[in-house]
Amino acid sequence: xxxxxxxxxxTGKTTLLNELEKLNLNHDVVKFVVRxxxxxxxxxxxxxxxxxxxxxxxxxxxxxxxxDNVFVDRCLLDCMAYTTWMYNKGQINEVTFNLVxxxxxxNINKYNVIFYMRPEFExxxxxxxxxxxxxxDEVLEIFEDLVKDLKNVKVLTGSVQERIDSVLKVIGx
Numbered sequence: 596x597x598x599x600x601x602x603x604x605x606t607g608k609t610t611l612l613n614e615l616e617k618l619n620l621n622h623d624v625v626k627f628v629v630r631x632x633x634x635x636x637x638x639x640x641x642x643x644x645x646x647x648x649x650x651x652x653x654x655x656x657x658x659x660x661x662x663d664n665v666f667v668d669r670c671l672l673d674c675m676a677y678t679t680w681m682y683n684k685g686q687i688n689e690v691t692f693n694l695v696x697x698x699x700x701x702n703i704n705k706y707n708v709i710f711y712m713r714p715e716f717e718x719x720x721x722x723x724x725x726x727x728x729x730x731x732d733e734v735l736e737i738f739e740d741l742v743k744d745l746k747n748v749k750v751l752t753g754s755v756q757e758r759i760d761s762v763l764k765v766i767g768x
Contacts, residue, residue, distance in 0.1 A: 596622070596663075596664065596707040596708070596766060597660060597662070597663065597664075597665055597667070597705060597706045597707050598622065598665070598666045598667070598706070598707060598708050598709075598710065598762075598766060599666075599667045599669070599670035599672070599706045599708070599709045599710065600612060600666070600667070600668055600669070600670075600709075600710050600712065600751075601669060601670050601672045601673050601709050601710065601711050601712070601738075601748075602673075602711055602712035602713060602714075602738065603676075603714060603731050603734050603735045603738060604641075604731060605714065605717070605731075606712035606713060606714055606715065607712055607715070607755065607758070608668050608669065608712060609668055610755060611710075611712075611751075611755060611758050611759065611762070612624055612666055612668050614755055614759055615666060615759065615762065616666075618759075620666075620766075621664065622664050622665055622666045623662055623664060623665045623666070624665070624666045625659055625662075625665055625666070625667045625668060641677075641730070642727065642730055644677060644681050644686065644687075645681070645686060645687060646687045646688065646691040649674065649677070649678045649681065649687060649691060649695050650691065650694070650695075652674050652677075653671065653674050653678075653694075653695050653698050653699075656669070656670055656671045656674055656702075657671075657698060657702060660702060660705050660706075670706060670709060671698070671699045671702055671703050671706075672699075672703065672709055672711070672738070672741060672742070672745070672748075673738075674695060674699065675695060675696065675699040675703075675741060676734055676737045676738045676741055677734060678691075678692060678695040678696075679692070679737045679741075680730075680733060680734050680737055703745065703747075704746075704747060706747055707747065708747055708748075708749055708765055708766070709745065709747055709748045709749070710748075710749050710750075710751045710758075710761075710762060710765075711738070711742055711748050711749070711750050711751065712750070712751050712752075712758075713735070713750070713752070714731065714735065715752065749761070749765055
């Protein structure tokens with residue numbers, strides 16, 4: 596199964612993946628998709644993202660979809676939400692926006708389940724994520740609009756254990 600964990604910054608995606616990884620559920624775990632690109636390709640993200648950023652990120656998400664048995668931290672849903680924010684702010688052009696949108700539309704249903712998490716925690720500085728609440732809330736609004744049209748999205752809430760229990764129930768492990 597291709598399982599993605601999605602949502603704006605500081606919603607518990609990585610924390611949840613760390614805990615699921617400890618359970619040895621016979622899934623590969625891909626964490627830090629965007630962070631790894633920042634480190635290896637020196638791209639700009641969050642409010643500083645650009646066309647190159649979004650093209651590299653969407654291509655990495657497509658590469659992750661080649662694995663049939665994986666948990667991924669972030670997915671094409673995240674890429675589309677942040678790309679839309681950048682497009683709305685004039686940071687990327689229409690050609691790049693439409694490219695990402697096309698890849699999103701053609702591939703978003705390849706995830707068996709997208710676990711979507713809304714903000715339930717205060718923003719914490721990890722040296723990477725944006726702490727700008729206005730930015731987070733603007734991107735959150737885009738996420739909310741996108742998830743309305745997806746049938747493979749399950750909303751996760753509650754404590755880490757409650758989220759783990761919900762994931763296990765859905766995936767049948």
